[in-house]
Amino acid sequence: MNVETVTTVDLGFLHAVRDTLREAEEVYVCVAFAHERGVRLLADELDALRKRRARVRMLVTTAFDRAGATGAALAVASGYGVEVRVHNHAGGTYHPKLYLGIGRTEARAVIGSANLTAGIACNVELGVSLRGSLQDPPLASALRWAGQVWSDARSERWISAAEEEGETITPELFAALVREYEADPVFKTITHGKPDHVVDVRRSGVLVATERTLRRRTGPQNLDAWMLNLAWDWLRSRGELANRVLEEELRVHRSSAVCAVLARVPGVVVASRSPIVLRWVGQG
Numbered sequence: 665m666n667v668e669t670v671t672t673v674d675l676g677f678l679h680a681v682r683d684t685l686r687e688a689e690e691v692y693v694c695v696a697f698a699h700e701r702g703v704r705l706l707a708d709e710l711d712a713l714r715k716r717r718a719r720v721r722m723l724v725t726t727a728f729d730r731a732g733a734t735g736a737a738l739a740v741a742s743g744y745g746v747e748v749r750v751h752n753h754a755g756g757t758y759h760p761k762l763y764l765g766i767g768r769t770e771a772r773a774v775i776g777s778a779n780l781t782a783g784i785a786c787n788v789e790l791g792v793s794l795r796g797s798l799q800d801p802p803l804a805s806a807l808r809w810a811g812q813v814w815s816d817a818r819s820e821r822w823i824s825a826a827e828e829e830g831e832t833i834t835p836e837l838f839a840a841l842v843r844e845y846e847a848d849p850v851f852k853t854i855t856h857g858k859p860d861h862v863v864d865v866r867r868s869g870v871l872v873a874t875e876r877t878l879r880r881r882t883g884p885q886n887l888d889a890w891m892l893n894l895a896w897d898w899l900r901s902r903g904e905l906a907n908r909v910l911e912e913e914l915r916v917h918r919s920s921a922v923c924a925v926l927a928r929v930p931g932v933v934v935a936s937r938s939p940i941v942l943r944w945v946g947q948g
Contacts (some may be wrong), residue, residue: 665796665803670774672789675913677778678705680793681763684772685709688765691720692810693746695779696759698724698737700831701890701897702780707744707915714745721747721814724780725758736831737780739824748822749814760813761791764806770795771803782897785914831889832867837896837929841865844928851924854940860924872921887925891916895926899944907940 670676685691686709703710713720722741726734738748751758763774776791778784798804813819833841844851845865851872852859863871863884870892873884894914899905905926910919923940926932935943 665794665800667795668793670776670791670793672778672783672785672787675785676793677774677776677789677791678785678913680774680791681784682706682709684763684765684774684793685713685720686765687767687770688713688772689716689718689768690766691718692762692764692807692814693720693722693780694760694762694764694810694813695723696725696757696761697728697734698722698741698780699733699782699890699893700737700740701782701894702784703737703740703744704890704894705782705785705915706780710741710744710746719747720745721749721810722780723749723751723810723814723819725752726750727752727757733831735824738822739830742822742824749819750822751813751816751819753818758813762806762810764803764810766798766807769797771798771800771807773803773806775806782894786894786897786901788901830868831893833869833889834893834896837892838865838867840929841870841892841925845870851928853920853924854927854934855920855938860921862925870925872925874921885918885921887918887922891918891922892925895919895922899926899932899942903944904935905942905944 670680742748761776761778765772773794774791778789796803842865845862849862850859851862861873863873869889870887871884895910907919907923910916927934931947933943933945935941
């Protein structure tokens with residue numbers, strides 16, 4: 665069995681989780697917390713699993729979900745065909761972080777400190793990546809544990825609520841974006857200085873009319889809350905955000921528009937225009 669330590673410093677944790685899901689026929693994701701931006705980081709893998717009709721189970725807790733962030737994440741996961749249950753353990757706290765994939769010829773698992781949030785890419789997290797077969801005791805034990813907690817009487821089927829349709833922009837970022845929008849709704853692109861007209865700033869995202877959408881009359885595009893939150897999390901935790909990382913690693917495919925919006929937030933400076941790189945210098 666192959667065992668290695670993975671961290672978020674080099675995106676090894678994120679890549680290990682993606683690899684765990686990529687070839688699996690059966691998946692367990694057992695985490696305490698989930699955010700939509702975390703689910704979106706695994707969107708390609710979850711979509712491929714759905715198309716292959718692989719069984720994917722996700723088990724979380726909502727015990728500390730004050731703002732509905734977990735519900736929004738579960739709604740997105742459910743859209744990818746993920747079976748979702750909620751485990752609220754009255755006698756203690758449900759707090760695991762296990763990503764387990766069972767394939768035809770091998771099994772993989774990532775066990776560590778990161779929940780299914782932006783933390784799998786943006787936080788300082790550590791874990792171990794296991795690769796082998798179900799004859800290997802550590803992987804067999806992980807599967808046995810996941811099956812037991814999934815089947816536990818306290819693990820109840822999650823039922824969607826209408827208000828849990830999507831993630832919302834974090835309060836601090838939302839307040840900053842509203843202030844900038846009210847001061848000037850034109851957010852210029854970073855590389856060429858072309859105008860992006862912000863039509864509205866909503867808690868669910870920022871509506872932007874670019875030159876292209878205006879020319880094609882396709883209407884404004886929405887920069888979803890999860891995109892902005894994920895970029896914001898990375899920028900503040902890493903100190904820099906490159907457009908390439910945002911698009912290729914974090915899978916935010918409206919990356920240039922997201923960078924143009926974030927560049928107006930106090931504490932953010934443009935370190936490079938081509939390629940686009942933002943730097944967090946802090947406020948005050």
